[in-house]
Structures are given as structure tokens and as C-alpha cells.
Amino acid sequence: MAALSAIAMVGNASLGSPSNCSAVLSPPCNVSAEKQRRFSRSRCFFPFVASVLETKNEAEKYRKDKTRSVLNNRRRPSITSVVTNLSWCSTSSAAEIGGRRHGAYAQGASLRDQAEASSVSLVSPSTPDLFLLDLASKIEDSLAEGDDLGNDVLARLREEATEATLGCRWPTNKDEAYRFTDVKFLKLANIVPVNSSSESSFNPESLNLPESEGSRLVFIDGVLSKTLSRVDNLPEGVIVGSISSIPQEAVRKFVLPRLSGVAERSQRDVFACLNGVGARDLVVVIVPAGVKVTKPLYVLYYSSSQGSPSSSSSVASSENSSYALSNPRLLVTVGKDSELDFVEDFSGAPESLYWSNSVCEIEIHERGRVGHSYVQEQSRHAVHIRQTYVSQVEASSYKLVEAVFGGRLSRHNLHIQQLGPDTVTEMSTFLLAGRKQLHDLHSKLVLDHPRGISRQLHKCIVSDSSGHGVFDGNVRVNRLAQQTDAGQLSRNLLLAPRATVNVKPNLQIIANDVKCSHGAAISDLEEEQLFYFRARGIDAMTARSALVFSFGAEVLQKLEGAGLRKRVESLVKNSLAEEGYMNPELAVTI
Amino acid sequence: MAATMLPAVAAVTRPAISALQHQQQENRIRKTDGPAAQSVCSSSTKLSTGWRLEEIGTCCRNAVKNSSSSSASVYVSSTQQQKGRRGLATWATLTDAPVESEQEKVGDVLLEVRGLCAVVEATGKEILRGVDLTIHQGEVHAIMGKNGSGKSTLSKVLVGHPDYVVTAGTAVYKGENLFDKEPEERSHAGLFLSFQSPVEIPGVSNMDFLRMACNARRSSLGLPELGPLEFYGFLSPKLAALNMDPSFLDRNVNEGFSGGEKKRNEILQLAVLEADMAILDEIDSGLDVDALRDVASAVNGLRKSDNAVLMITHYQRLLDYIKPTYVHIMEAGRIIKTGDSSLALQLEAGGYQALKDSA
Numbered sequence A: 001m002a003a004l005s006a007i008a009m010v011g012n013a014s015l016g017s018p019s020n021c022s023a024v025l026s027p028p029c030n031v032s033a034e035k036q037r038r039f040s041r042s043r044c045f046f047p048f049v050a051s052v053l054e055t056k057n058e059a060e061k062y063r064k065d066k067t068r069s070v071l072n073n074r075r076r077p078s079i080t081s082v083v084t085n086l087s088w089c090s091t092s093s094a095a096e097i098g099g100r101r102h103g104a105y106a107q108g109a110s111l112r113d114q115a116e117a118s119s120v121s122l123v124s125p126s127t128p129d130l131f132l133l134d135l136a137s138k139i140e141d142s143l144a145e146g147d148d149l150g151n152d153v154l155a156r157l158r159e160e161a162t163e164a165t166l167g168c169r170w171p172t173n174k175d176e177a178y179r180f181t182d183v184k185f186l187k188l189a190n191i192v193p194v195n196s197s198s199e200s201s202f203n204p205e206s207l208n209l210p211e212s213e214g215s216r217l218v219f220i221d222g223v224l225s226k227t228l229s230r231v232d233n234l235p236e237g238v239i240v241g242s243i244s245s246i247p248q249e250a251v252r253k254f255v256l257p258r259l260s261g262v263a264e265r266s267q268r269d270v271f272a273c274l275n276g277v278g279a280r281d282l283v284v285v286i287v288p289a290g291v292k293v294t295k296p297l298y299v300l301y302y303s304s305s306q307g308s309p310s311s312s313s314s315v316a317s318s319e320n321s322s323y324a325l326s327n328p329r330l331l332v333t334v335g336k337d338s339e340l341d342f343v344e345d346f347s348g349a350p351e352s353l354y355w356s357n358s359v360c361e362i363e364i365h366e367r368g369r370v371g372h373s374y375v376q377e378q379s380r381h382a383v384h385i386r387q388t389y390v391s392q393v394e395a396s397s398y399k400l401v402e403a404v405f406g407g408r409l410s411r412h413n414l415h416i417q418q419l420g421p422d423t424v425t426e427m428s429t430f431l432l433a434g435r436k437q438l439h440d441l442h443s444k445l446v447l448d449h450p451r452g453i454s455r456q457l458h459k460c461i462v463s464d465s466s467g468h469g470v471f472d473g474n475v476r477v478n479r480l481a482q483q484t485d486a487g488q489l490s491r492n493l494l495l496a497p498r499a500t501v502n503v504k505p506n507l508q509i510i511a512n513d514v515k516c517s518h519g520a521a522i523s524d525l526e527e528e529q530l531f532y533f534r535a536r537g538i539d540a541m542t543a544r545s546a547l548v549f550s551f552g553a554e555v556l557q558k559l560e561g562a563g564l565r566k567r568v569e570s571l572v573k574n575s576l577a578e579e580g581y582m583n584p585e586l587a588v589t590i
Numbered sequence B: 001m002a003a004t005m006l007p008a009v010a011a012v013t014r015p016a017i018s019a020l021q022h023q024q025q026e027n028r029i030r031k032t033d034g035p036a037a038q039s040v041c042s043s044s045t046k047l048s049t050g051w052r053l054e055e056i057g058t059c060c061r062n063a064v065k066n067s068s069s070s071s072a073s074v075y076v077s078s079t080q081q082q083k084g085r086r087g088l089a090t091w092a093t094l095t096d097a098p099v100e101s102e103q104e105k106v107g108d109v110l111l112e113v114r115g116l117c118a119v120v121e122a123t124g125k126e127i128l129r130g131v132d133l134t135i136h137q138g139e140v141h142a143i144m145g146k147n148g149s150g151k152s153t154l155s156k157v158l159v160g161h162p163d164y165v166v167t168a169g170t171a172v173y174k175g176e177n178l179f180d181k182e183p184e185e186r187s188h189a190g191l192f193l194s195f196q197s198p199v200e201i202p203g204v205s206n207m208d209f210l211r212m213a214c215n216a217r218r219s220s221l222g223l224p225e226l227g228p229l230e231f232y233g234f235l236s237p238k239l240a241a242l243n244m245d246p247s248f249l250d251r252n253v254n255e256g257f258s259g260g261e262k263k264r265n266e267i268l269q270l271a272v273l274e275a276d277m278a279i280l281d282e283i284d285s286g287l288d289v290d291a292l293r294d295v296a297s298a299v300n301g302l303r304k305s306d307n308a309v310l311m312i313t314h315y316q317r318l319l320d321y322i323k324p325t326y327v328h329i330m331e332a333g334r335i336i337k338t339g340d341s342s343l344a345l346q347l348e349a350g351g352y353q354a355l356k357d358s359a
Ligand SMILES: Nc1ncnc2c1ncn2[C@@H]1O[C@H](COP(=O)(O)OP(=O)(O)OP(=O)(O)O)[C@@H](O)[C@H]1O
Pocket: A001, B120, B123, B125, B127, B145, B146, B147, B148, B149, B150, B151, B152, B153, B154, B163, B196
């Protein structure tokens, strides 16, 4: 069958026998599509991928597996051989992968830890990172000059973060976590922390936001706008607002406990630290025990045009360009038996250079439920860096739907920690990387308790030769996390020649009674689906458009709110149409 | 073959002659192309009409159909020796006065498949090894046959599935060469296949898909496209006829549908496209009793004097609801036996071996 999909590897790991064996399954895949023309077939990369697998046996098994549905979660007899391939699959050649497989990764999990630990931070006070120190002090100075947003809690946050920053250094591509994601250009650019309000320059209606019956929080350059936000129709007991405006008792009860240990949680991530240093506001959403917020809370982040314009040729020479830096920070606490749906929408002044460096912490207590939609539609030249920390207590549920379109660079570090048994975690992501865009998702889910269920679906379209997608999805099933049911799938669609993705979905399984599956695919459109359209009279060109669109729609359909979906629909259509992949009039919807 | 072929003495002569005539025409066609092929179709139509008037068992007409294949000529020569002259006389009278009975009217040839051979593109494995099949307007045909005999392959080859390559033979649909057309053009011409295992399309809602398909057909016919509301109006009665919940429209195409729901959804598409030649590959598998009745009555409701149905099934149960004019048995990529609905009953009672023994 001439299927166009190349499922680069399907790993089904299930360790049935009690053993200390730890398995790291890392479906190696990757690939740059060398296609002669748009919509042309991309060849399968089976032989090339097979060379990465340790043994002939594995390759054989993989061959058998390749056609099977990736998330079929079949229980399998114990795997005795440990597949340890922690290396990324590289884009360019099989030789590189082949060579690396003999590398130093034989011990799987433990080495992985080491790699992780050394990834961003490298605490070496002897060699302080001058650029970073310079940047941190620039941020401090700007805060001192700026609007008076003084607050004890914020001061403590900044202090702790400043200390942590001293131990960090700016990441380079030698750090595993930034191997494919270049942040060097920011070092060459002029970074201007925003320290004054530009509320007046922005009208949220201009964004054509979906009609929201629920409440709305609007961040302008990292500070909550009291005039544009609307929090009047929330259920009783729900506390929403800036740290300086909420009751002291709530601060003591909900915010302070969360404040200490920020640095640990962030694993000394340099960007999380910088956010702490530069946070001009801390916005808090507290849903007390037993309260169900029925209408979604809409959180809009807007970056105003305080950087240099991006439309002119000045963008090319990054020395002259200045990025307006803002550091929004949000804390969401959902109590026992409570429910909250919220939407985060990142936007900004068009044709303007800015760097949005946000942090969001989400705490979900016993049986709490959080639905989280995340839409990033910032300017094509913007920088979007984001840390999300989620902690899930017993029987809680967290569902994230993420849609990423904007930014020259977007990087999301998503860290989910399980604090009790029977949790449900769902992560669905769609990224669309076009001309000169790099979208990077690093997710890490750590399971330490029994009977957790987790599902991750990562989908990425790269629609231009200069586009790039990066994904590192780590799910760690620790010793006590028995009867975990974890599924992970990454699907990538490369539409242009030399379009690139680097994906590394990986499961680390230490518990021995679990049901886990994961896989990754670099594919063109599915031939069988294409034929189905044509058999119903829809021409091949239209069918391809519809399938490209539907590739993302599978994730976008889960976004909260019809209005939001409608808006995202036209976003996807327009950006695919811009690059010639679809007719924007095509009658497909999300 | 002979056993089912001779219900009456008079009957024998007709195929004999027509077969001869066909044989001659065939030879001509081999040399020329296109228009000549059409003349064959029309002549065979006329002959079949004549047969009906003589109230000869339908199976005999099949001899006409098969006449162009090489095996037919052997049969012809032997019968002609016995009954040749008498047959000729009958033939002369009939052609002079071709009367058509109102109820038993046989329509024009809709689809004519001759000597069709096809291989799997990827492996070169031959699946179809000379399939002959003629379907007239107003008829219902059923193909039965063991698993793996090539039934689904035949249906997929007809609609242009890219997994297969046609290596020999022809298929003429509405007088045009089917294999010259792209899959979407075949659909626009009214050919429809209800797939044995319809593919799931995550991210595309059923509603959008149906409307795209409907509008593609309409634009090919020069009709204006239907907007969302108009289309819903057009669709509602069809949904109701299939006892389908409108919530199916919001779901993604076939995604997470049960086996039976997928089949219903295929028939919904058939209803929307108002196809002329519907090939239904095992629409009965996976259906519960009620669903089978719904689906079958929807199919019956779509039947008209100028369209036709080709069903692939393993069981008599479906044929109780949708009565076939002909039943064909397929084996190893060929149709090895053709008869009326009694063939299916025979099969149900004794299995494929019994059918073979009786042959
Ligand atoms: N794309 C393909 N690649 C390889 N083999 C194929 C392909 N399609 C069909 N075949 C083979 O051709 C033979 C006929 O298959 P087909 O699906 O037509 O059978 P069928 O008569 O419809 O059977 P069933 O009653 O089980 O549906 C089988 O042996 C099948 O494995």
C-alpha cells in the first residue's frame, strides 16, 4: 500500500514482570522533508529509522508495529531489552543518527536525569553570565523607574528570582533543552523592559475577541488592566485580581505557600527566573472548594508596540532591533471539587517587536477540574517564551488544549506534577510553523502515584522551508505510579521542502504494572483519507486543503468556546492560505 | 454454467446467435476504439430486451453478456449445431417487433465490465483475473464469494482506488470508458462505493464533508452550490429516513463511529449524492436487525428505474430486503457463476462447496 504516512516508530511499553528494569522509549524520528513540490508525497523513512533501533529484533518489531494505530494501548509482555535512545533524531542524515546511537546514553533514565539537570542551568558561580546579569539589572532598574507597583509579595518574588538568576546562564545549543532552539539572537538584540502603562493605546474590541459571557482579565504588557478587565459575574467566593487588590487572608492562604520554592519548581529555568525578576504584577485566580465556575474565564495578554517596528528591513539586522519585554504572571488555584475553564490568549500589536515572557502556575486540589485553552497568536516577529507549572492533587483533572501560531520564536515549557492518585491529564497541542518561525514545546509529566491516566497529542505543521518545529515530550512513570495508563503521540506534517521538525516523545517507565504507548510520525497526508474525499467527488486539490486544515482541526476542536474556535479557524485558514496551502473560502470548520 | 443456462429449448438459440454476432463485433472493436464499443452495448441491450419477451429465465441473458469472452464462443458453436436454424428464425421475428412490457422493462446498460484484470500496485500481486459483469438500469446485482476472493478489490478498482492497477479489460460506464476518469469524475458521473471499512477523518465534521461532496457534485452538474442552511434542509429528510440522529453531523467523519454507524453514514452519503450506480460493499456487516432494516429500506427508497445497485454480501439476510435480479459468485478474482436469487439460497443452505458440486 502506498500509504504516505510514515510512522517513524511506535513503541508500546508495558513492563509486566516485577523488575527493576527501567525503559526509556524514545521513538526516534525526525526528518526534513525533501519534496519536489507542494503537496507532493514524502517518502517513508523506515529504513533510516530502523537503523536507529538497537537490535534487529527491535527493527522487526517496529516494522510490524508501524501500521498499527499508535494509541491502541495494548498490553504487551514485558520488554526485556531496554531501548535507550535519548538522542534526538536529527534532521539531516541517517549517518548522524546511526553514529549517535552508540553514544553515552546506555543507562537510560539516570543519564536522562543528568542531561535534564545540566540542561539549562549549570550553576557555576565562578563564571557568571554577563549578558544575563546585565539583562537582570536592566530589568530591575526599569522597575525602579516605572509605575509604582510596589507590593510585599511581589518584592519577595523578585528577590528570590534574582537570587536564582545569579546561578543561571543564558542557554546555548549545547544545552540539551535548547539544542534546536536558538535564543542567541536575543543576546544581540536590544531588550527594553516595558515599565509604563500603555493601556490607552489598546482597545480589546479591535482584536475582534469572541463574545465572552464570562469574565475577562486583560494583561497589558504584563500588568492587569483594571479598566479593560471584567470580573463581576463570577460565582461567589471566587477571588480574581492583582496581588495588590486581593484580601490579605487569601494572599496568606493561597499565594504565599505557592511563592516559596518558585526557583525549584522552575528547575532554575533562566526564563522563569527572569519573569520573577521582572514581574510587575501577579494576577491570582482562586476558586475555593466546591465552587464551579460555569462560564470560561478569558485571560488576554496583550503586548503593546513599545519595541521597534518589525515591518521595515531593520528586523534583518538584529543589533538595531529592540524587543519590548514583558513578564506576565498568573496563579490559578482550584480547590477541592471545584471546576474552572479558562482561556489564555496571547496577542500583541501587529508589526512590532516584543518579547512576552510569561509564567503561569496552576494548582488543582482533590477532584478539582481545570480546562485550559491556550492560544498564541502574537506577531510573526515576536518572541514568546512561557512556563506553565501544573500540580495535580488526587483525582483531579487537567486538560490543556494549546494552539500556537505566532512568533519568530515560541517556546513553551510545560511541567505537570502529579501529587496524588487517580489523576487525569490531557495535553493536546497544535503548532503551525510558517516562514522563519520556530515553535518549541517541551513538556514534562511526572507521575508518582497510582492509576493516573494521561493522554498527550502533539501535532505540528511546518508549512515553509524556513519553518521549524521542536518537541520534547517526556512522561515519567515513577516506581509508585502503578497502573498508570499513559498514551503519547506526536504527528508532524511537513508541507515544504527542507521544512524541519525535531521530535522526541519519550516515556520513562520505572513502575512495572502500567499501560503505556507512544509514537511519533512524520507524515504527509493519508492516502486513504485523500481517496475517500475523491471517491465522494471532491477534487484532489480541495481534498488536500481540507486534510491539511483538519490536521490542526483535530486539536483545535477541543478549544473552549464557539467564538474562540471560529476565530482560530480563520487564523489557521489565513495563514495556510498565505502560503498557498488552502483556499480560505473552503467550507471546512472547526 | 450449463446447468443454469438451459431452462427452455427456445432460449438456447438466442444466446447462440447473439453470441456469434458479438463475436464478430468484438473482433471489429479490437481494432478500432471508442464509438464501436458503444455499438456493442446498444446491440446487447436490444437483445436482452427481446429475451424478456420470450420469458426466458434471466440466467440466459447472461450468456449474452458473457458472449464476448473467449469461453462463450466454445459454448456457442456447440449449441448452434443443434438449434441454429430455429433460433435464427425466432431472432428475425423478434427484432422486427421489439415490444417492451411495462413492468419487466430492462433499462440501458449502465455498467459493462469486460475481462477486467487488476494487480496490487505495491506488490504486483494479481487479484482480479478477468471479471465480466453487465449491469442495466433498474437492476440489482449481488456478488457473493469467499473472503479474499476479490469482491472489495473489484469495487475499489471501479471507483479508481490508487492501490490497484488495471492490467487488462475494460469498464464502460454510461457509454464512457471508466478508467479514463479520475475518481472524482467517476463520482460526478454518479458512481458510488459504500466502502467495506470507511476511513476515519479526524478534524473534518460530517456536515462539512457531506456539504463539500454535495456541492462538488452540484457544480459538476452546473447547479448552484447549497449554503449551510439550504443544505441542512436538503439533508434532514435523508437523515430521518435512515433514523440517524442529527448529532452525527457535528461529529468528525466516521471518527469513533461504531461499525453499524459507519455503514449508515455511507448510505447517508449515497442519499446525498443521489448516485446512479451504487456499489454497496457489505453494508450488512456489523448492522443489528433494526439497522439492517433501516439501511435496506433507505436503499430501496433510492432505487429508480434508471439507476442500479451492486451489492456485495455474505448473507441471504440482506437479499431478503433488497431483492437481487442477479446473483454472482466470485472466486479467485473471477465471476464463476451467475444466477437468480435462488443461487443465494442454495449457497446459504450448502455453502460454496455445494454450489461448486452442483455446477
Ligand atoms: N492493497 C492491497 N495490498 C495487498 N493485498 C491486497 C490489497 N487489496 C486486496 N488484497 C488482497 O487481495 C485479496 C482480495 O481482497 P478483497 O478485499 O478484494 O477480498 P474480499 O472478497 O472483499 O474479501 P472479504 O469477503 O473478506 O471482504 C485478498 O487476499 C487481499 O489480501
